[in-house]
Amino acid sequence: MSGSDGSGPAGRDHPFDAAVALKPADTGDGTYTGATHPAYANMVGPYGGITAATLLEAVQCHPERLGVPVSLTVNYAGPVADGEFTVSARPSRTNRSTQHWSLELTQDGRVITTATAVYAARRDTWADTEATMPDVPEPEAVPVTPMPDEVQWAKNYEMRFLDGALPALEGAPESPDSTTMLWVRDAPARPLDFPALASLCDVFYPRVFLRRGQAMPAGTISLTVYFHADEAVLADHGTRPVLARARSNRFGRSYFDQSACLWGTGGELLATTHQLVYFKG
Amino acid sequence: MSGSDGSGPAGRDHPFDAAVALKPADTGDGTYTGATHPAYANMVGPYGGITAATLLEAVQCHPERLGVPVSLTVNYAGPVADGEFTVSARPSRTNRSTQHWSLELTQDGRVITTATAVYAARRDTWADTEATMPDVPEPEAVPVTPMPDEVQWAKNYEMRFLDGALPALEGAPESPDSTTMLWVRDAPARPLDFPALASLCDVFYPRVFLRRGQAMPAGTISLTVYFHADEAVLADHGTRPVLARARSNRFGRSYFDQSACLWGTGGELLATTHQLVYFKG
Numbered sequence: 001m002s003g004s005d006g007s008g009p010a011g012r013d014h015p016f017d018a019a020v021a022l023k024p025a026d027t028g029d030g031t032y033t034g035a036t037h038p039a040y041a042n043m044v045g046p047y048g049g050i051t052a053a054t055l056l057e058a059v060q061c062h063p064e065r066l067g068v069p070v071s072l073t074v075n076y077a078g079p080v081a082d083g084e085f086t087v088s089a090r091p092s093r094t095n096r097s098t099q100h101w102s103l104e105l106t107q108d109g110r111v112i113t114t115a116t117a118v119y120a121a122r123r124d125t126w127a128d129t130e131a132t133m134p135d136v137p138e139p140e141a142v143p144v145t146p147m148p149d150e151v152q153w154a155k156n157y158e159m160r161f162l163d164g165a166l167p168a169l170e171g172a173p174e175s176p177d178s179t180t181m182l183w184v185r186d187a188p189a190r191p192l193d194f195p196a197l198a199s200l201c202d203v204f205y206p207r208v209f210l211r212r213g214q215a216m217p218a219g220t221i222s223l224t225v226y227f228h229a230d231e232a233v234l235a236d237h238g239t240r241p242v243l244a245r246a247r248s249n250r251f252g253r254s255y256f257d258q259s260a261c262l263w264g265t266g267g268e269l270l271a272t273t274h275q276l277v278y279f280k281g
Numbered sequence: 282m283s284g285s286d287g288s289g290p291a292g293r294d295h296p297f298d299a300a301v302a303l304k305p306a307d308t309g310d311g312t313y314t315g316a317t318h319p320a321y322a323n324m325v326g327p328y329g330g331i332t333a334a335t336l337l338e339a340v341q342c343h344p345e346r347l348g349v350p351v352s353l354t355v356n357y358a359g360p361v362a363d364g365e366f367t368v369s370a371r372p373s374r375t376n377r378s379t380q381h382w383s384l385e386l387t388q389d390g391r392v393i394t395t396a397t398a399v400y401a402a403r404r405d406t407w408a409d410t411e412a413t414m415p416d417v418p419e420p421e422a423v424p425v426t427p428m429p430d431e432v433q434w435a436k437n438y439e440m441r442f443l444d445g446a447l448p449a450l451e452g453a454p455e456s457p458d459s460t461t462m463l464w465v466r467d468a469p470a471r472p473l474d475f476p477a478l479a480s481l482c483d484v485f486y487p488r489v490f491l492r493r494g495q496a497m498p499a500g501t502i503s504l505t506v507y508f509h510a511d512e513a514v515l516a517d518h519g520t521r522p523v524l525a526r527a528r529s530n531r532f533g534r535s536y537f538d539q540s541a542c543l544w545g546t547g548g549e550l551l552a553t554t555h556q557l558v559y560f561k562g
Binding site: 002017051070071073075078093094095097098099102104110111112114116120122123124125126127128129130131142164177178208210211219224226228230247248249250251252253254255257259261269272274276278280281 | 294338352354356358373374376378381383385391392393395396397399401403404405406407408409410411412427437458459489492493502503504507509528529530531532533535536538540541542543547551555557559561562
């Protein structure tokens with residue numbers, strides 16, 4: 001609860017919270033208005049992760065929401081223009097333990113982003129993780145490497161690269177392997193929640209830059225997140241960094257894919273995420 | 282074109298084609314009617330792969346379609362009941378070189394399945410495959426292993442397991458690894474196309490059966506396919522088997538994920554695919 005002094009609850013003054021903030025429309029039908037935030041600007045439109053987080057936020061604050069997100073797919077149909085946008089969140093079907101959502105972000109009535117999400121009431125079951133966290137140094141032992149100054153959105157993330165840092169964008173060698181691995185968290189630090197985890201799933205610069213040793217036009221066309229963490233795991237995680245590792249399987253004919261794992265500091269696999277990326281070059 | 286003797290074009294007499302067949306509604310607005318096919322029945326409702334293929338087929342035969350599929354996500358919101366269903370396919374946005382689709386399968390007005398697809402005009406670019414095909418015996422050197430007789434849909438696939446075949450469903454040991462790898466193709470053989478490739482992406486029995494050495498309630502909740510093959514690659518592939526390998530990253534709290542690669546006989550990566558699966562046990 002906000003105090004009478006106007007200060008918000010912990011974390012709510014963070015730029016991330018300002019960027020994903022949504023205001024319910026008077027229609028009360030799961031329609032919200034939001035606006036792009038300059039802190040998350042990318043080359044063309046905002047950082048894709050913040051758009052994914054904003055769409056998930058629409059479900060998070062929807063009065064009919066049941067349970068926690070287990071799956072999210074976001075399709076980037078066109079660039080979000082600077083300024084206001086509308087998000088519509090519609091439960092397409094509610095079952096006893098799962099709920100399916102259809103989402104759209106529009107500007108001036110035109111579809112900019114579409115998404116679907118699955119929410120669920122999770123229960124205790126047999127459990128095991130096969131994708132174990134690589135043996136890496138503690139975050140504090142790895143230097144922070146900022147992205148180039150013109151990459152506005154990246155200033156919201158503290159990145160400590162263990163492998164595959166952004167190559168110099170002129171004269172860098174080609175790389176035979178597309179793997180990037182880094183410790184990463186919000187900057188300033190912020191307790192991890194589902195929208196923030198969704199946003200982190202898009203934190204990798206385009207793999208084709210690493211392979212080719214140069215920048216070129218590239219943009220995510222579809223992003224999927226599978227949430228392995230539940231609310232208790234996220235609460236326990238707090239503000240610590242996440243170990244994030246991404247790699248591509250194939251590049252060609254204008255598109256490449258990318259798959260990534262995000263682990264908590266203690267080795268817990270928080271999310272797996274996949275995306276298809278357009279590139280030109 | 283069908284001849285006057287009533288015979289269809291090559292492959293069109295295949296059960297797969299009967300199962301994904303759609304009839305445009307008189308409304309002409311991208312609404313189609315289809316029906317479940319007994320050959321693709323699963324425990325509760327049809328095989329998820331045939332539903333994915335049917336949704337993709339709605340775009341494939343839509344007059345406004347542009348290009349080829351590059352991404353497909355299908356959300357299984359509820360079981361498809363035996364009988365007729367309606368599929369609606371709506372281009373949510375058409376750009377110069379990409380087209381975004383929103384899809385729904387309904388029965389009696391109730392949403393059963395939702396999906397999104399991205400189509401694109403692909404161009405020649407730099408290309409490379411990092412996920413190289415494992416070194417395995419030729420398909421002909423690997424025996425065909427049918428699934429248990431009660432698994433109706435599996436009779437439409439010729440499966441030659443190299444690793445992680447379905448365990449005996451009583452008294453089988455637990456497995457420390459969820460990997461299954463097999464050569465697989467339609468049975469009878471049928472030229473590979475985009476709907477058939479989408480269907481093959483769901484061909485793996487639930488990974489939790491392998492890990493636990495027993496069957497239990499389980500079902501795909503969301504499936505994503507990234508198509509690396511274009512039309513020329515599929516035409517070249519023909520009726521040969523696909524090498525399909527799947528593995529899970531994490532199981533727990535009612536859900537597990539699965540990621541898979543599908544390669545052509547010559548080693549070309551045709552698709553990568555991911556899913557989130559509900560399980561109880």
